[in-house]
Amino acid sequence: MEEMIKPAPAPASSEEEKEVMATAATGERRHEEATAGREEQEEEEGEEEAPVVLKKGPWTTAEDAVLVQHVRQNGEGNWNAVQRMTGLLRCGKSCRLRWTNHLRPNLKKGSFSPDEELLIAQLHAQLGNKWARMASHLPGRTDNEIKNYWNTRTKRRQRAGLPVYPPDVQLHLAFAKRCRYDDFSSPLSSPQQSAGSNVLSMDAADAAGAASSGYTSARPPPLDLAGQLTMGSRPVQLLAATPFSAPSSPWGKPFARNAQFFQFPHSSPVSPTTPTGPVHVHPVTPELSLGYGPHAGDRARLPPVSPSPGARAELPSSQLRPAMAPTTATAAAAATTGVLVGGALQDHPNAASLEAMLQELHDAIKIEPPAPPENRGTEEGGGGDLRGVSGDGKPEVELKDDIETLFDLIIPATFPAAAAPEPAAAMASSAAPNHSGSVSQHSSEDQDHSNADVVLDLPILTGGGGGSSEQDDWSLDGAACQWNNISGGIC
DNA sequence: AATGCGCGCAACCGCCTGCGG
């Protein structure tokens, strides 16, 4: 019983409250009215020296009015004073919560937009259950709202046997995992990396927090997925937390083999500043879709991974389009089937084995990492260590091979824009790792990002408007399930 | 029509952290 016994409010306060209550909105009372009335009566009955029991449960309109008026007059903070000053029978915590979650201005009500949903997924991949931090990237949304959304959605998807993350995010996680195999000494997400670039909206605290909190086991290391979304409609540049795989590891092969499927447009290294306004996600054309979500054309796709250490790919959608657009035939096929990748994969001769491998990939994402080799230093703070033993004890090498094969299958299917030789060449060359076997990473805070950052382009696809709904829930149904259907175990 | 069930949401609870005395 945390609610403390408080002295009865001063008469003046009680009068003030009553006055406010008298003028408070009359609507939406329903049961609350009865509840409030009953409590008022109880308060009066217990007025004689009796301690005042702070109220719990739903807030009434009158209480809201009292709180709003108090905040207007005194500003936020000092929440425990609210009860003393207004006679409101609520503890400070409750007041603060009510204000931040429901009463403060500029709150965005209603269901999440598809863009927001995708952002949340990406933020969660990046930050984990850091709801407050996530909320800071979603203007008008509260941590509680995001938390509720994520929890219910996760529960639903898990029950349905669907992956929690969209395919592109999942693959990012897989990439990240692979990179952990490749080089434990190369943190996937160094605070400096994020902090050092204003490209990222995620601040250093985000990165550091993510790196130091909870990314040590089941959750892959933080991915730098959020920044793009706060880039608004501006060109997006991501300094990926995910390093590119070294060729010394089999994990790097898929990239090398499928280099031609990656595009690495090079453009100015201008770094957009972190926006402060609402999140606007620039639309990407349907042909770029991964076929994920109800609208195969306007959903997320697996982002191209640019390993180029020197070239910082800044990809406005206008730049991205010609570089990433699949062939006309492919686009036409996608338009016909309504799903690009799903169709491509479905037609793949090895779809059955792919299905199994996707499941393993899914499982691999959940792998509990082993302690890294001794000589690789301790980076527990960086978290995200991923070990090579799958949940079912599958040997690391075998799992690697499977996922490698998976990448061989999925990447061509995902990126039919294979006919882009120039970027491929860029990638092939830029993918050439440093000979330490690790992807270029910041070794110091001062390091120039332009020389070391792994750059990911993660164009965010708009969901075509409209609020979120079951239909909009990516990969639950619709075109996404075409992808899901062929990947069976995952979805 | 009644009932059960699941879902979404609001609110609470406990823990942690920062700060000032």
Next chain:
DNA sequence: TCCGCAGGCGGTTGCGCGCAT
């Protein structure tokens, strides 16, 4: 350095509503 307080955060719970049976 210790202690108390205020605030913040994440996890959990309870309730109301809608839907299926």
